[in-house]
Amino acid sequence: MTASVLATPEAAERRQSFVAQTAAMSQRAVLALWRQPAIVIPSLVFPLFFAALGASAFARAIELPGFPPVRSFLDFALAGTIVQGILFGSLTGATALATDIENGFFDRLLASPTSRLSILLGRLAGGMVYGAFQTAFFIAVLVPFGLVVEAGIVGIAVMLIGGVLTALAVGALMSAMAIRTGSSEAVQGSFPLLFILLFFSSAFFPRETMTGVYARFADLNPMSYLIEGFRDLTVDGLTASAVARTLLISAGLAVVTMAIALRSLRRKLRAR
Amino acid sequence: MSAATPSTTSASEPTTRPTSASTSTVAPARGLAVRSLRNIRRLPSAFLPALLMPIVQAVAFSGTFFAITQIPGFPTDRSINWYMPLAVLMGSSFAGVGIGFTTVRDLESGFYDRIRMAPVPRRALLLGPLLSAWARSALVVTIVCALGLALGARLTDGPLGLLTLYVAGLGMATIGTGWGLGLAFRFRDMRAAAIMQLTLFLALFLTTAQAPLDIMEGWLFEVASRNPLTAVLQLGRMGFLGDVTWAHTWPGLLAIAVLGTLAMLFARTGLARLDR
Numbered sequence: 166m167t168a169s170v171l172a173t174p175e176a177a178e179r180r181q182s183f184v185a186q187t188a189a190m191s192q193r194a195v196l197a198l199w200r201q202p203a204i205v206i207p208s209l210v211f212p213l214f215f216a217a218l219g220a221s222a223f224a225r226a227i228e229l230p231g232f233p234p235v236r237s238f239l240d241f242a243l244a245g246t247i248v249q250g251i252l253f254g255s256l257t258g259a260t261a262l263a264t265d266i267e268n269g270f271f272d273r274l275l276a277s278p279t280s281r282l283s284i285l286l287g288r289l290a291g292g293m294v295y296g297a298f299q300t301a302f303f304i305a306v307l308v309p310f311g312l313v314v315e316a317g318i319v320g321i322a323v324m325l326i327g328g329v330l331t332a333l334a335v336g337a338l339m340s341a342m343a344i345r346t347g348s349s350e351a352v353q354g355s356f357p358l359l360f361i362l363l364f365f366s367s368a369f370f371p372r373e374t375m376t377g378v379y380a381r382f383a384d385l386n387p388m389s390y391l392i393e394g395f396r397d398l399t400v401d402g403l404t405a406s407a408v409a410r411t412l413l414i415s416a417g418l419a420v421v422t423m424a425i426a427l428r429s430l431r432r433k434l435r436a437r
Numbered sequence: 438m439s440a441a442t443p444s445t446t447s448a449s450e451p452t453t454r455p456t457s458a459s460t461s462t463v464a465p466a467r468g469l470a471v472r473s474l475r476n477i478r479r480l481p482s483a484f485l486p487a488l489l490m491p492i493v494q495a496v497a498f499s500g501t502f503f504a505i506t507q508i509p510g511f512p513t514d515r516s517i518n519w520y521m522p523l524a525v526l527m528g529s530s531f532a533g534v535g536i537g538f539t540t541v542r543d544l545e546s547g548f549y550d551r552i553r554m555a556p557v558p559r560r561a562l563l564l565g566p567l568l569s570a571w572a573r574s575a576l577v578v579t580i581v582c583a584l585g586l587a588l589g590a591r592l593t594d595g596p597l598g599l600l601t602l603y604v605a606g607l608g609m610a611t612i613g614t615g616w617g618l619g620l621a622f623r624f625r626d627m628r629a630a631a632i633m634q635l636t637l638f639l640a641l642f643l644t645t646a647q648a649p650l651d652i653m654e655g656w657l658f659e660v661a662s663r664n665p666l667t668a669v670l671q672l673g674r675m676g677f678l679g680d681v682t683w684a685h686t687w688p689g690l691l692a693i694a695v696l697g698t699l700a701m702l703f704a705r706t707g708l709a710r711l712d713r
Contacts, residue, residue, distance in 0.1 A: 203632065204631065207631050207635040211635050211639070214639055215642075217656075218642055218643075218647065218657060220655075221653055221654055221656055221657035223502075223505070223647070225652055226508065229504050229505075229507060229508070230504075232504075257631065260631070349627040350480070350538050350539075350541075350542055350627055353627060353631065354484075354486040354487075356631070358489065358490070358493075360490070360494075361490065361493040361494065361497055364494070364497035364498065365497055365500075369501055369502075370502055370504070375500060375504075376500075376503055377500075379496070379497075379499075380500075382500075
């Protein structure tokens with residue numbers, strides 16, 4: 166009897182621990198993606214579509230002056246494909262968070278003895294798992310069409326980690342928007358802006374062929390350097406520079422956007 | 438139970454119809470259109486991307502693919518002449534899809550149920566949003582064109598090229614509205630918005646969106662040369678690439694007529710499904 170009385174609060178405490186709560190929220194986020202394939206399929210198909218589109222529309226562009234030496238446009242396009250997919254996948258997670266806010270589920274979580282941080286981290290962890298899956302998926306699908314990753318298995322592993330960190334970075338930024346607006350419509354409406362952010366980088370064409378103000382924007386966009394890290398692993402092989410750019414830039418972005426997301430969450434909690 | 442007792446009539450049951458169908462359609466359609474346009478001011482975050490996206494897209498594509506005009510056979514030496522009409526049509530189609538967004542919001546909040554309860558013809562529930570989409574499209578075309586011209590785009594056959602671009606924009610807005618509404622009525626959930634946007638993106642990019650047919654290779658050439666939206670794009674673009682000719686005009690008009698009708702039918706059947 167005494168033992169059971171002691172054990173119950175301990176068990177409850179363990180269940181309610183931060184890690185357990187985050188894991189439960191992550192599981193919910195991943196299951197939501199798994200159970201609604203219609204929602205996630207676009208973030209898998211769309212980037213592949215653009216890779217295929219570019220490989221066909223711009224096949225002759227690799228002969229242009231200034232274009233870096235590549236075997237095919239498909240090799241060049243892989244990096245943009247991965248980052249693009251992660252951007253769109255993160256949008257799905259943030260939309261789900263905004264929907265939670267709209268339909269009151271978020272408030273019910275806040276009313277429960279749940280760690281506030283785990284609500285956010287759970288969503289982001291779901292996105293990180295999905296980011297790793299997307300990276301592996303894109304490589305696996307494009308290899309039969311002639312893609313060659315010069316960095317080999319180790320390089321692919323680095324890309325997977327980079328994919329996870331990029332998903333965290335983008336997911337945190339979009340979650341901040343979801344928390345601030347509380348509107349899934351507004352979050353969805355930001356899709357074109359994410360797309361534009363990609364275009365103001367070297368995701369689809371090399372910076373070397375750009376000119377003027379536009380080239381300067383692409384030079385200033387951290388997305389360019391993140392993508393070029395992935396690209397160097399694909400085109401040049403396993404180099405320290407490529408690994409560092411893939412991991413450090415995505416990690417740095419994740420730190421900044423997490424700070425923004427946490428600030429948004431704190432502001433929302435204070436406003437309650 | 439008589440249909441003359443509206444307080445007990447459910448949304449799925451037939452409602453009393455006013456005698457003049459045209460009058461009863463226009464007034465509520467106008468009301469819905471005005472309400473939708475007011476939403477631009479009340480929820481700008483939902484409309485601004487549809488306006489900003491084509492602006493930034495015109496700049497981004499022209500800048501990103503600036504060098505592609507150096508490929509032999511490219512029909513213009515100004516990349517913005519090639520990509521600005523694409524951005525306009527993309528923005529117009531998103532103006533239409535935006536109607537789907539707001540409809541989903543109304544469905545989720547229950548407001549759309551009240552609209553459906555109103556004794557108005559069903560076509561008014563489609564015409565109102567369509568009018569709003571046209572107004573939004575005209576706004577997008579005007580602003581993006583003005584910016585494009587300021588950034589170096591040049592009309593090659595005078596103002597007639599602008600007219601064909603407006604017509605193509607309205608056509609894309611019609612297609613986007615029908616598609617957006619049809620999906621909204623079927624999914625009834627904002628997450629369907631991703632499908633609305635992505636499918637239109639895909640359809641527009643499976644054309645000569647990025648490069649002309651002459652320099653394409655492989656599968657895209659086969660698809661783009663058969664995609665009816667290529668004709669719509671050609672209609673919108675021809676005033677920036679050369680002369681405006683009937684040979685380049687009628688395929689675009691035909692594609693708009695067919696796709697617009699199909700899209701609005703998709704919306705109508707979706708509304709009927711919602712009523713059931």
